[in-house]
Amino acid sequence: MTALLEVRNLSKSYKTAKGIFGRQSIHALTDINFSLHAGKTLAIVGETGSGKSTLAKLLVGIEKPDTGDIVLAGEKVKISHFRQYNHVIRFIFQDAERTLNPHQKIGQMLDDVLRFSTIFNLEQRQQKIQTTLKQLGLLDEHAEYYPHMFSGGQIQRVALARALILDPKLLILDEALTALDPSLRAQIVNLLLELQQTTGLAYLLITNHLRLIRHIADDLLVLHQGKVVDYADTMTVFNQPQSDYSRRLISSTQA
């Protein structure tokens, strides 16, 4: 079966500002390879500076790779066409609430997403907003609410609604669940699992929360200094880590 996402030999370096030693290159990612199938969850773990955010930025087109390919459903992504992949890959960063415009009603915000990325008419857009709110356990009348009128759990659902209203195939969650309190996290995780079962959505979960990874990730990739040091199904990485770095990471959380 063709993978939904295939990342092949992806590398990215940044040039630092010119200092007394001239310009230097930071190799944020070197030769990254992995794949993700529909309906599956891949977790990416690594310490600060290991390249996790750079990888997310490459996948959503905020940054350009130096070399390598991103292949979506068998088709190489062209950097100039990233906007068309909006439908396929969506992302949620940490602190969802801060990314919502406090002066805009939720219905208007969702309508903007649809107007920007679809050719739906007004009626179709209203219909889609209703079904999306419902899918996420929200009510029709929430379309008239401003962000500050929602509770913490509901605001996460609103952020998910914005990401999912275009029916993407892949959702990237960059530390999106880390800051939530445990009971709220459990609620959102259950919702994500339910959505995955009903829609076949795939998740790329960027987090250092190993308990969460154990609970929901099918596969686990460990990044260290921009390189893949472990990549296998989650239980294999936990039980037989291939690198000292992964071994230390896993035993530190099991202590």
Ligand SMILES: Nc1ncnc2c1ncn2[C@@H]1O[C@H](COP(=O)(O)OP(=O)(O)OP(=O)(O)O)[C@@H](O)[C@H]1O
């Ligand atoms: N715009 C940039 N310019 C220069 N260097 C950068 C830039 N963005 C990231 N880097 C460097 O690239 C490396 C990888 O950074 P990245 O932010 O991807 O790591 P990370 O694993 O996501 O860390 P964190 O968990 O802190 O977000 C780091 O050494 C970082 O300093």
